[in-house]
Amino acid sequence: MSELLQQIINGLALGSIYALIALGYTMVYGVLRFINFAHSDVLMLGAFAAFYLAPVLAPTLGAESIPLAFAVIVLSAAICACIGMLIEFLAYRPLRSRPRLTVLITAIGVSLFLEFAGQHEKVFGAATKPFPALLPNADAGFGALHISSNDLVVLVLTAVLLGVLWFIVQKTKLGMAMRAVSFNEQAAALMGVNVNRIISFTFGLGSALAAVAGIFYAMRAPGIEPLMGVQPGLRAFIAAVLGGIGNLPGAALGGLLLGVLETVFGGIPSVSNYRDGIAFAILILILLFRPAGLLGKTQIEKV
Amino acid sequence: MSALLECEKVTIKFGGLTAVSDLDLRIGEQELVGLIGPNGAGKTTAFNLITGVYQPTGGSIHFGGRPTANVKPHTLSLRGISRTFQNIRLFAQMSVLDNVRTAMQGNRAQRIRDALFRGRVFREVEARVEHEAMELLKIFGLDNFADANGKSLPYGDQRRLEIVRALATQPKLLLLDEPAAGMNPTEKEELMDLIRFVQDKFKIAVLLVEHDMKVVMGICQHIHVLDYGKKIAEGAPAEVRANPKVIAAYLGKDDGDA
Amino acid sequence: MSGLFKDARFFLLLAIAAAIGVSLAAGSFNRYYLGIAIDVGINIILAVSLNLINGHTGQFSLGHAGFMAVGGYVAAKMTLLYGAALFLPALFVGGVVAALVGLAVGVPSLRLRGDYLAIVTLGFGEIIRVVFQTSEFFGAATGLTGISKLTSFAWAWGLAAVTVYVVACLVNSTYGRGFIAVHDDEIAASAMGINPVRYKVTAFVIGAFFAGIAGGLYAHHKAVISPSGFDFIKSIEIVVMVIMGGMGRTAGVILAAIILTILPELLRGVAEYRMIIYSLLIIGLMLTRPQGLFTISRKK
Numbered sequence: 001m002s003e004l005l006q007q008i009i010n011g012l013a014l015g016s017i018y019a020l021i022a023l024g025y026t027m028v029y030g031v032l033r034f035i036n037f038a039h040s041d042v043l044m045l046g047a048f049a050a051f052y053l054a055p056v057l058a059p060t061l062g063a064e065s066i067p068l069a070f071a072v073i074v075l076s077a078a079i080c081a082c083i084g085m086l087i088e089f090l091a092y093r094p095l096r097s098r099p100r101l102t103v104l105i106t107a108i109g110v111s112l113f114l115e116f117a118g119q120h121e122k123v124f125g126a127a128t129k130p131f132p133a134l135l136p137n138a139d140a141g142f143g144a145l146h147i148s149s150n151d152l153v154v155l156v157l158t159a160v161l162l163g164v165l166w167f168i169v170q171k172t173k174l175g176m177a178m179r180a181v182s183f184n185e186q187a188a189a190l191m192g193v194n195v196n197r198i199i200s201f202t203f204g205l206g207s208a209l210a211a212v213a214g215i216f217y218a219m220r221a222p223g224i225e226p227l228m229g230v231q232p233g234l235r236a237f238i239a240a241v242l243g244g245i246g247n248l249p250g251a252a253l254g255g256l257l258l259g260v261l262e263t264v265f266g267g268i269p270s271v272s273n274y275r276d277g278i279a280f281a282i283l284i285l286i287l288l289f290r291p292a293g294l295l296g297k298t299q300i301e302k303v
Numbered sequence: 304m305s306a307l308l309e310c311e312k313v314t315i316k317f318g319g320l321t322a323v324s325d326l327d328l329r330i331g332e333q334e335l336v337g338l339i340g341p342n343g344a345g346k347t348t349a350f351n352l353i354t355g356v357y358q359p360t361g362g363s364i365h366f367g368g369r370p371t372a373n374v375k376p377h378t379l380s381l382r383g384i385s386r387t388f389q390n391i392r393l394f395a396q397m398s399v400l401d402n403v404r405t406a407m408q409g410n411r412a413q414r415i416r417d418a419l420f421r422g423r424v425f426r427e428v429e430a431r432v433e434h435e436a437m438e439l440l441k442i443f444g445l446d447n448f449a450d451a452n453g454k455s456l457p458y459g460d461q462r463r464l465e466i467v468r469a470l471a472t473q474p475k476l477l478l479l480d481e482p483a484a485g486m487n488p489t490e491k492e493e494l495m496d497l498i499r500f501v502q503d504k505f506k507i508a509v510l511l512v513e514h515d516m517k518v519v520m521g522i523c524q525h526i527h528v529l530d531y532g533k534k535i536a537e538g539a540p541a542e543v544r545a546n547p548k549v550i551a552a553y554l555g556k557d558d559g560d561a
Numbered sequence: 562m563s564g565l566f567k568d569a570r571f572f573l574l575l576a577i578a579a580a581i582g583v584s585l586a587a588g589s590f591n592r593y594y595l596g597i598a599i600d601v602g603i604n605i606i607l608a609v610s611l612n613l614i615n616g617h618t619g620q621f622s623l624g625h626a627g628f629m630a631v632g633g634y635v636a637a638k639m640t641l642l643y644g645a646a647l648f649l650p651a652l653f654v655g656g657v658v659a660a661l662v663g664l665a666v667g668v669p670s671l672r673l674r675g676d677y678l679a680i681v682t683l684g685f686g687e688i689i690r691v692v693f694q695t696s697e698f699f700g701a702a703t704g705l706t707g708i709s710k711l712t713s714f715a716w717a718w719g720l721a722a723v724t725v726y727v728v729a730c731l732v733n734s735t736y737g738r739g740f741i742a743v744h745d746d747e748i749a750a751s752a753m754g755i756n757p758v759r760y761k762v763t764a765f766v767i768g769a770f771f772a773g774i775a776g777g778l779y780a781h782h783k784a785v786i787s788p789s790g791f792d793f794i795k796s797i798e799i800v801v802m803v804i805m806g807g808m809g810r811t812a813g814v815i816l817a818a819i820i821l822t823i824l825p826e827l828l829r830g831v832a833e834y835r836m837i838i839y840s841l842l843i844i845g846l847m848l849t850r851p852q853g854l855f856t857i858s859r860k861k
Contacts, residue, residue, distance in 0.1 A: 033676075091844060094848055105801075105843060105847050108797060108843065110840075111840075112843070116840060120834075277692070280684040280691070284688070287677055354752060375751070375756070375758075376748075376751040377757070380754040392746045394742050394746060396741055405741075405750070406753040408735050408738060417736070418735075418736045419731065432735050
């Protein structure tokens, strides 16, 4: 039983990372109605930004310290926010009026570009690099349950970020504008919302969250490399669909749920080989039986 | 005599909204019936129920004596119900001729193996289909445009093409959803003649949803009036026009061209 | 177009004869170029079969490599177990099994549109890959090796001709107009007596069958197959051929398949930039000419 509880705790940490990434997918789908395949690569860029920033800032802020971690996370998030907005401006904005499948393919192209350019030796190189420790990693825990302090940080920070996001979306004018654009872009424009700015902001916000997720993921992984975003990105996307694509609480819920399910099932010896397939099986089951997701609303097509 | 189409107490609910409730509708062979009502009264929903796009949550629909419950739209089309749409739904990639020929696949089913082996059967079917489609277009004066893209036609011609396409399925009942929308008075007169002509020449029943009172009163033999999903009146044009409930339903609502 | 296809059977026989002729003379050809030519033939089959699903019927499938994998593994296992003489039956069985998988994928796809459909097919493609990756019978992560190199120019191009014939004949017929109708407007097609379910599933099954054949040819060309060769990127490569050729235009798609197979070989000198160029090509194509490079511009 405590074994299961341990798995669940580990799963929640993993799930928090998925949740942060899933939020980006769902926010972009909400305002632009397409799946941004390149999102998973932004998390990779976040990890690499941290990788290069840490040694630069460590001398002044102290290696493995809270100020260092804070600075690295904030700066990486800011950098990725800019990159996300740049991608939107260059590759997606010109396609605003095109069929959604056109922009889907473009997103795939952007994703492949980031991955393969990253693999080139003049950029990051394909080899796995060890990720610098931003914080001292100790074992926190109570009784038979263990949790690393890194994981604890992940859980706490994710909760904080979710709270901040909720506040922005529900309680600010900016958030209201975001919601308006996701319901009806034309009507929002008529109400005086600067749609381009809101979409840019959405991309920036989602990318920042992805960067943070990328750093958290790197903290728990053996190392970073240009293709590191693919697997967590795919999982997070499934999480977003699980919760109901376009639905923010759904994305968070889906992420946590998927993290837990994956960790728990991954612990069962006979099933663990199929770990990769589990996520996809969940995806297909959801799309077959409840395509709107756990928290989503079914849409009826008007004839 | 049992009617061609019989709707008994047909109801449909979408979540909390009852779009159509307790609708009784009867259409006999070769009758021209109108369905009118203010915007949002449930007319197109009724069409969708009759053609099988939606399934009623209550009541029953019978066509040609057989129930239509859980029958898919394409099967109902093969049984003899055809329709046009409020927002014209032509096949955008196809020519005028192909739009009509597509509608003939259901009834003249060409089997997949004929298409592959390209034998005599294939050639005969292709020739027959092309000939019949051109004849149909000729009747409606669209044969000169046979190879043009369907959507390149002027608006009024597109509407007529949609009607021709619907007729190509050799229906017994034709549902027309606001065919006069966007037409000027001359075009509307032509449309009225067209509908009478179609009913007469092809010997079919027609159910017409229309906002324009002149068109409805001018050609329909029998009219049903819906408001908020319920039928509020029924009868010959003169009766319906004078019915106080009908007048009340339209007063204060914008119907534009009465 | 229909005039051309009155003579369709003649062209098919001509193409097959030509393929056999070239193959007989193949002894004097450079092996390297011959290998590429066979690759081209296989990619034509993949692109044209996907075109039936994506281009003509409008079902956006991102898992075509999965069908290819099924056909490849089944055919390879058969010749490995029962001998090279079974090459043609093995290809056929591979195709049939792939078609059954296509049925399994097509049926759930019926209710889904656009993005969702793309994701489900992607998911199926991945699941198929994972199944082969974990199956000891099929060599798990290492895959199958020592497959006899039975794919000749004649086989590759002969079967490509058959694929093109089948798909083109299918679509250029009264029956085939149903595919395009389902693509253009499913609701209107339904109202005109066309069964959308039947057409969508048929497209998937036929598309999957030929992808399976292509997989079998591929396995007996490379002599080695492994799960990593049938991943998402492979599916995307086929999708790009279809898009570049103009969805629904068979001739354009064939041309795109030829170009996109030869291009990487030409870029061998800059191999390290190959995928980067490729991804930029995709982005550029979508931004400038999403209707494909070979379509005569049509008012949308």
